[in-house]
Amino acid sequence: MLMSFPPSKSDATVKFDGVTVEFPVYSAHGRSFKRSILQFTTGGRIGLSSNQRVVISALNNVSLVAEHGERIGLIGHNGAGKSTILRAIAGVYEPVHGTISICGRVASLIDLTLGMDMEATGYENIRVRSLLLGLTPAEIDARIDEIGAVSELGDFLSMPIRTYSSGMLLRLAFAISTSIDPDVLLMDEWISAGDASFAKKAHHRLMELLGRTGILFIATHSDAVIRNYCTRVIWLDKGTVRADGRPEDIVREYSEWMNSGGAVQPSEGVS
Incomplete structure (x- = not known):
């Protein structure tokens, strides 16, 4: 269940x-399918529902609280659940168990061109896309x-x-x-736009946006993004939260785990 409340940047929360x-995987054949690939998956957990249908658990019993001012990096291998968390906050995916409570207005930069009409003018697309952004x-x-x-498109608009x-x-x-002006901003990787001359302006504008944002969630594979922009990191593994804490601690734990081929366990105190 997803519950949203009126926007208020100073009180922005995500729980x-x-x-x-x-x-659900409708084309799979139950247990034989599960047995054949369970040992090889790197994404969410594969299981069977009560009616014996194969399901992928993209998130599995995830609990977390994000508060105003936090800049949260989501890390983990492909299929770990990073983008699923973003889409669950955006309301695209609805939980089958548990609740998501959000205080504030959510804006997503996951797909910059969502809703744009190729036959419409630039000005018309500004209006339509802006409405979709809230x-x-x-x-x-x-x-x-x-x-x-x-x-900088001038008459082309x-x-x-x-x-x-x-x-x-x-x-x-x-x-x-x-x-x-979002209370909660969702990003899937850091955004870069245009040539070198525009990139500088784009970076400045993006930093201004972050300054107006109550809470940031960003899924990323970049250590530089984590170091430069995040105050907290959540490490996801097969749809579960493996570790949650300070960027330097979690990135170190994750790097050691990757270098060991997944054999290293998180240190005590990292939760």
Whole structure:
């Protein structure tokens, strides 16, 4: 169950209480399928539901609390559950067990071009994409000129975006997506946009966005992102929280585990 409450940056919180997210595999044949691949999976746990249907437990009994001011990095191998946590917070995935409680407005930068219409103009896409990000029509009217200026697309904003190069489309999507004022911000890897001249502006704008954000969740494979932007790290392994704590401690534990081929256990006190 997902419960959301009105936005308030100073009181922004995210709470997972015994959250399990499962995906049924309808094409699999029960036990024979499970036996054949259970030992080889690197993603979520494979099991059987009460009606003997094969299910993937992308998250398994996950509990955590995030509070205002925290910048949380999610680490782990591919399939560990990082993106599933982001999508569960965004309301894309609903838990089969447990509850997710969120105080504040959630904004996602997982897919910058979500909802964009290739036949519509740049200006029209600013309005549609901004609505999907949770801005009101009045907020969009107040920001549309600033978004256009950040994109540096000029007269092209009056043209259908199918006429844009991939770099132009990314500039527009980035300018729109970073115009929000979220209580909880979700990112899947750090965003970089455009050529060298635009990248500097993009970095500055992204840092301004983080300054307006109550809580950040970012799934990443980059140690540099963890060191530079995170105050806390959660290490996920097969849909469970393996360790949760200070970035330097958890990154060290994770690196040792990776280098040992998964043989090293977390130290005592890291939970």
